[in-house]
Amino acid sequence: MKIWMKYLIGITLGLVAAFILPLDSLQGSSILSFITEIVIRIGRYTLIPLLFFSGIMAVYRLNDAKLIGKTVLWTVTVIVISSLLLTILGFIAIVVVKLPRIPIITEKVSQATTLDIQGMVRSMIPFSSIDSLSEGSFLLPAFIFAMIVGAGCCMEHSNLKPILSLTDSLSELFFNVSTLFTDLLSVGIIAIMCNWTIQFRNIIKSGVFTPLIIMLTVIFIVVAGGIYPLVIRLLCRGGKPYKVLNACIVPFITAFFSGDTNLTLPINMRLGKEKLGIRQRTNGFTYPLFSIFARGGSALVVIISFVVIWRSYSTLNIEFFDMLWISGTAFLLSFLLGGMPVGGTFIALTVLCTMYGRGMETGYLLLKPAAAIIGSFAALFDAATAMFGTYIVANNTKTIEKHRA
Numbered sequence: 001m002k003i004w005m006k007y008l009i010g011i012t013l014g015l016v017a018a019f020i021l022p023l024d025s026l027q028g029s030s031i032l033s034f035i036t037e038i039v040i041r042i043g044r045y046t047l048i049p050l051l052f053f054s055g056i057m058a059v060y061r062l063n064d065a066k067l068i069g070k071t072v073l074w075t076v077t078v079i080v081i082s083s084l085l086l087t088i089l090g091f092i093a094i095v096v097v098k099l100p101r102i103p104i105i106t107e108k109v110s111q112a113t114t115l116d117i118q119g120m121v122r123s124m125i126p127f128s129s130i131d132s133l134s135e136g137s138f139l140l141p142a143f144i145f146a147m148i149v150g151a152g153c154c155m156e157h158s159n160l161k162p163i164l165s166l167t168d169s170l171s172e173l174f175f176n177v178s179t180l181f182t183d184l185l186s187v188g189i190i191a192i193m194c195n196w197t198i199q200f201r202n203i204i205k206s207g208v209f210t211p212l213i214i215m216l217t218v219i220f221i222v223v224a225g226g227i228y229p230l231v232i233r234l235l236c237r238g239g240k241p242y243k244v245l246n247a248c249i250v251p252f253i254t255a256f257f258s259g260d261t262n263l264t265l266p267i268n269m270r271l272g273k274e275k276l277g278i279r280q281r282t283n284g285f286t287y288p289l290f291s292i293f294a295r296g297g298s299a300l301v302v303i304i305s306f307v308v309i310w311r312s313y314s315t316l317n318i319e320f321f322d323m324l325w326i327s328g329t330a331f332l333l334s335f336l337l338g339g340m341p342v343g344g345t346f347i348a349l350t351v352l353c354t355m356y357g358r359g360m361e362t363g364y365l366l367l368k369p370a371a372a373i374i375g376s377f378a379a380l381f382d383a384a385t386a387m388f389g390t391y392i393v394a395n396n397t398k399t400i401e402k403h404r405a
Helices: 003-020 025-044 045-064 069-096 117-126 140-155 158-205 210-235 241-247 249-257 262-274 280-293 297-315 318-333 344-356 363-396
Strands: none
Touching: 003 158, 003 249, 003 344, 025 045, 025 158, 025 249, 025 262, 045 069, 045 140, 045 158, 045 262, 045 280, 069 210, 069 318, 069 363, 117 363, 140 158, 140 210, 158 249, 158 280, 158 363, 210 241, 210 297, 210 344, 241 249, 241 363, 249 262, 249 363, 262 280, 262 363, 280 363, 297 318, 297 344, 297 363, 318 344, 344 363
16 A cells, blocks of 8 residues: 555544544543654654664765765755745735734743754754764754764775675665654554644634634645746756655645654655655755755744734734844744754744734734644645755756656
8 A cells, every 4th residue: 555545544544533532631632642742752763863874875975976065055055945935925925915813812921932042053063972863853963973974984985894884784774664664653643633633623613713724725735736846847857846746745744743844854755765766865965954954834834923913913014124024034043943843833933022022022822822733834834845855956966766757
């Protein structure tokens, strides 16, 4: 059975279970949340070793093929441009479409949320290289360590052949293990879907957030079904955008219903290789970078959410330069969310409200009940960017196997 069919069956069973089983009680919700957390932990179980060993071999092979510079240039360019594109799209969407106001609520806040940028920089360079492999949520330290080891392997080949052979074998081993885990996740998606359905039902019950959900759905359809395929047509010789879109079905399901960008990484790497023919040298290098830095979807969702909050507080039209500041800040914040695979979008919204001030420091509380669905849409956009972006990089560096292109 094809993997997308397994996941489709999984979400169908999860949807049915949410309506049949008595899970609305406090005890039922607690048990379901616990099961969902365990499933997500299992899904991430092989992520760090897969990223580490695949990253080492990717750097070595790209350098050996004299493609490292070109791959880095294309990857960075696509990440920045895709993030900018989604930021501009969010800006245009919220200017053109005025969503209804949300009723103001009063809630005490014990402490303002901030982004500890210095702490994030420190976490990129831990005291020990082994520590970089022990942190399961922030992928960048492990990826940096993999790049350093990969670069070391490029300096002297002859004495390191046994190490390279072992690393290559471990890379293949963990790729196979992650393939097994992605198959198991098609069963675990039942619990994830069930938990998401109950949350979504509670969010949509009041009808307050329905216009926002509809707007984000329409924008995603335009982006994934129109803009990204058009970009592939323009940038990729012989590109097949709807083949890429077909490969995105499982990552879309996983990202949207879990809200976890890291959970989709091993799935993207598997489907990129199996369905799109992207070679491991690009697979192991580009997908992690997109997963860490390509958070333009978060910027788009934050911009739209912030303006909804602003219009709920004021009947005045928002100034153009204020909109530029909001969009620019959301764009920059999106690059700092790599250490927060879950909930990072709402934290960015919180920080934006705090930075903007003018009585809106606690404005994010208006959207707190919808935080889960906001995170789901951000993860969905980011999953699409990772798959389409990596395909663009692979196509332009000629690292797609011809028989699968």
